[in-house]
Structure formats: structure tokens, C-alpha cells
Amino acid sequence: MDSMPRSAGIIEKVSFSFEGRTLEGIAGEPVARALFRAGVRTLSYSMKYHYPRGIRCGRGRCRQCDMEINGCPGVPSCITPLEAGMVIRREDFRPFYAPLVSSLMRKLTLPAGFYYRFFTKPKFINKTFSSNLRKMTGIGRLHTDSPPFIARSSGPGSAVIHSLSNSYDVIVVGGGVAGLSAALAAASFGSGARILLVEETAELGGLALFDPRDREGRAEKDRLRLAVEAKKSITVVCRAVGLGYYPPDTLLVQSSESCPSRPGILKRIRAKAFVFATGAYDSLPLFENNHLPGIFGPRAVRLFLERDGYPLGDTAVIYGTGRPLEDTAAFLESRGVRTAAVVEAGSGTRLTAAGGRWWVQHVTFKSRNSGKTGPKVSCDFLCLAFPGQGTYELPQQAGFQFRFSDDASFEAKRLLPIEPERRIEAGSACFLAGEITGETDRRRLVEQGREAGGKAAAEAAGSS
Ligand code: FES
Numbered sequence: 228m229d230s231m232p233r234s235a236g237i238i239e240k241v242s243f244s245f246e247g248r249t250l251e252g253i254a255g256e257p258v259a260r261a262l263f264r265a266g267v268r269t270l271s272y273s274m275k276y277h278y279p280r281g282i283r284c285g286r287g288r289c290r291q292c293d294m295e296i297n298g299c300p301g302v303p304s305c306i307t308p309l310e311a312g313m314v315i316r317r318e319d320f321r322p323f324y325a326p327l328v329s330s331l332m333r334k335l336t337l338p339a340g341f342y343y344r345f346f347t348k349p350k351f352i353n354k355t356f357s358s359n360l361r362k363m364t365g366i367g368r369l370h371t372d373s374p375p376f377i378a379r380s381s382g383p384g385s386a387v388i389h390s391l392s393n394s395y396d397v398i399v400v401g402g403g404v405a406g407l408s409a410a411l412a413a414a415s416f417g418s419g420a421r422i423l424l425v426e427e428t429a430e431l432g433g434l435a436l437f438d439p440r441d442r443e444g445r446a447e448k449d450r451l452r453l454a455v456e457a458k459k460s461i462t463v464v465c466r467a468v469g470l471g472y473y474p475p476d477t478l479l480v481q482s483s484e485s486c487p488s489r490p491g492i493l494k495r496i497r498a499k500a501f502v503f504a505t506g507a508y509d510s511l512p513l514f515e516n517n518h519l520p521g522i523f524g525p526r527a528v529r530l531f532l533e534r535d536g537y538p539l540g541d542t543a544v545i546y547g548t549g550r551p552l553e554d555t556a557a558f559l560e561s562r563g564v565r566t567a568a569v570v571e572a573g574s575g576t577r578l579t580a581a582g583g584r585w586w587v588q589h590v591t592f593k594s595r596n597s598g599k600t601g602p603k604v605s606c607d608f609l610c611l612a613f614p615g616q617g618t619y620e621l622p623q624q625a626g627f628q629f630r631f632s633d634d635a636s637f638e639a640k641r642l643l644p645i646e647p648e649r650r651i652e653a654g655s656a657c658f659l660a661g662e663i664t665g666e667t668d669r670r671r672l673v674e675q676g677r678e679a680g681g682k683a684a685a686e687a688a689g690s691s
Contacts, residue, residue: 241311258304258315259292260535268520268586270294270304271317274364275337277329279585281520282537285530286428288508291520293367294318300367318367328363387464388482388494395423395462396687398478398498399680400469400621402426403433404669405661406504407451408676409683413502414460416684422461423496425480427468431455433506434526435662436554436615437669439561444669451673469505472624475654499690500656500683503622504676507615507662512572512638515580521587525555525612532562540607544590545569546578547612548639550667555612568592568604572613573636576601581609616641617663625649625657632665641665647675648682656686 239254245262252261259270259282269279270292280291287303295316296302304315338344346356397413399406402424410424424431431452437444455461464480471479476497509524511517523531525547531537542565545555556569570576570592579600580591589603619629619642626649629642643665648658660679661672 241309243309243311243313243315246316252309254311255308257535258294258296258302258307258309258313260305260537261309262304262315263537269317272319272329273518274366276333277363278333278518279520280518281586282531283520283523283527284509285527285535286434295367298370300369319363388467388480388492391423391462391464391480391494391496392421393495394497396420396498397500397502397680397683398423398425398469398496399502399504399683400425400478401433401504401506401661401663402428402431402455402463402465403435403504403506403661403672404448404451405435405506405672405676405679406433406502407431407448407455408673409502409504409658409660409680410455410461411451411458412677412680413500413684413687414458414680416681417688420460420684420687422458423498424455424461424463425467425469425478426463426465429465431463431465433661434529435506435669435672436525436529436551436667438554439558441669447669447673469503469621472501472621474625475651498655499687500658501625502658502660502676502679502683503625503627503663504659504661504679505618505621505663507617509611510613510616510641511611512578512613514578516582516587519581519583519587520585521583521607522581522609522611524615525551525558525610526615528555528608528610529558532558532564539564541565542567542605542607543610544604544606545610545612546572546590547610548572548634548636549614551612551614555610559610567606572638613639614641614665614667615662617643617665619644619663622657622659622663626651627657627659647679650686656683656690658683 240251241254242249242251250265268281271280273280282305283289283291285305287306290303292304293301294304295318296307297314300318342360346352399410410422413420413422432448466482468481469478470481478496480494480496482492509526511524531539543559544567545552548571552571556566559566575595576592577595578590579593581587582589587609589605590609591603592601628645630645632641632643634640644659647664650656658679660675666672666675
């Protein structure tokens, strides 16, 4: 099931180097995808026990795909476009300690913070221990002999951030359907309001999960996107992250260009009101070997199959609850992926383990009632389709409080906001909209955005 990336135009084949081998890929496709097609599944290793790590989120968040690219360590290969002549390697390529040491390490149970407790004296032993431990973690080496790649004014993302104003009436963080709807509502409130829409990815529209057969939903998403792009009072900045909220009224925005030669830059921007439509990310439940590559949440599966066209495989197992489970099953069916099992997490069956050496190859379920373990179910990948965890970090900095949901299934529990709006003393008014509130229905997401955008604009107008 290999297909071209959705956004591919003219296909230009390029060569690149991977750990001494010359491989071919398509210019502009994610580096991780080019490696995947060449059979490279392991992109990094875990720090402590050196378990293999591969693509997982597809959006530059989990950092399990971090690699050294053109001498730059810690580059997320899932969102870095491939260029001709790139030199790519895993961050602990040719380690001195060999796989044997890694497998021995896995047999030891090392307590948290063991490096503060063992080999601390005498000094020379501690020095040798610490420096070798550092090398074994495999988290990149900065090549001081390479030409410096930090060029703060280079790259389109940096230029856009530079040119932003220092203050706006309303800032909307998140360009999904709720954020788009909020920006439009704010822009339609009275006249002269200046709105800034900050979106983390390269495209507006977001990652909320909809039934792929919901044509009306797709049309609505496109309509909102086009309407926002046409509004002169809305400034849109993509590939930018709201990195920190500083009360009473300041957002720290970072451009997030993924190329090593285009690092992010920071800018402080003020607003009278904020709408946080920060969306949600895939949350993965606990079970044995849940760290194996080949295990994805529903957003990642969509990105990998729909946006990037990864050949993930022909057969999937889906484990999850409610709408995410139904929508993901419908999505995989629409992409021609066979499902070996679709299991509802709150039912009498529980996912207990995944197996495979470098990539998931099978999963095991257990009956809750009898406690019996069923036969292994073979698959090419496993999708865990649970409601996403709202991206709460930024709203939390603005003072929003969260509590655990009371979902029936333990695996589906997530943090939800207690209140959808708050006013900061002598500062901005802040509102929440979209998946951050725990909402998953497409129509409600749009409505919530509209309400929050209108209120934010009203607050901004009232405070002028
Ligand atoms: S950051 Fe690349 S897969 Fe998560």
C-alpha cells in the first residue's frame, strides 16, 4: 500500500546518505518516510535501555524520530523535508557499546536516578562513569567542527514571525476547525479588530477526527479555511507554536521550521483576549511493550496514511473506545487496510501486550472475566483509538485548571478543563474551544469556536 504524499506535485528523485549507504527518496517527502520505504524502521533508541524507537506521532511532538541531519542533532525526521545530498544518521550510529551491552542493560532494573547513587566516589571513577553514561544515552553530538547552522534570520518561518506586530486584539492559538471558527467570529465582531491566528503545522484545518465519510464535515473545514485566508483582519502564521503564556497578556511564539538550517526564533506578542483552541494529541494506554514502533494513535495513523502516504501495511488491529474507534475503523476501511480485530476497550476484553523485535508484529488480549489470555493476533500495525488528551499545557499557564474525566474505561481517562473561560486580573480574557474541552463532535467544535471567538472580541472591544 505505497502511495505518494498527498501534497506531491512534480516528483523529483534525490539521493541522500544514510549511515554510509546511498539511498534514494523523493524531494520534499519527510526524511522518515524515505527511510521507511528503504526498510529503515528504527530511527532512534530509548535513552536508558536502548529500545528501538520509530515514527509515532508524525507531527514533531514525541521526538522518537529525532536523527542527526547534516550534522545537526535532534532533528525530527517525520516533519523534515528530504533534500538532495542530505547526510542522515541515527544519533548513536556506531556506538562503542554494541547491542550486547544494550541487551545486558535491559536485564538490569536500574532505579530512577541511579546515576546519582552509584559510582559517585572516588572522583575519577565518577568522572569515567558519567562521561561514558552520557555517550550511551545516544542523544546526539554537536559537531563543533561543522559550519554553524544557526542563522536566526534565515528561513520563511523566521521572516514571518519577525514581521508580526507586537500586539493584537485577539490571538487564537490553534488552526483547527474550532480555531478557524473562533478567528472568523472575532473578525466579524464590529470592525477594526486585529486577529492573529497561530498554527503549529504547515496547514490550517487541524487534526480533529471525523468520520471519513462525512463529506459535509470536509466541506465545512475547507469553507472555514478559505474564509479565514480571505479575511484581511486575520493574520495567519503557520509553523509557529504558542510556546508560553505570560500573565497578564503575553504569548511567546516560536517559529518551528524543522530544517536544520532554519531554526525557530522567538517573539513576544500581547493581546487583549485569547482563544486557546490547542486541540488534542493521541494518548496511548499502558500495556506490555506499548513503546514498540508500529503502535500509533488515530491522528498519527491519519497523518501517515493520508498526508504522507507511508506504506504502513495491509493489516491493522484497532483497540479503543467510542467515536475515535468507529471513525478510525471507517478511515482504515476507506484506505483499504484490513482489520484483524476491532476491540472496544470497555468491553470484556483488554489489550495486555504487543510483541515484535523492531516493529509490532502481534498483540495479545485477555478476558477481564476469566483472566484467560487469548491467541496472538498478527498485524502490520496497531492503532489505539482513544479520545485525545487535550493540549492543556498552554491554557494551564494561563491559569485554567484541569481534572480527570470520568470515562468508564480507565484507558480513556484524560484531563479536562474545569471552566472554559477565565479573566486574568488586570490582564487578558482567555477562552477555550475545541478538543481541549473534551468535545469530539464536529458541529460542536465549530460552534464552540464561534462562541469563544465572539466573546473574546467582545472582551477586547470592551477593554479598549
Ligand atoms: S516527532 Fe516524529 S514521529 Fe513524533
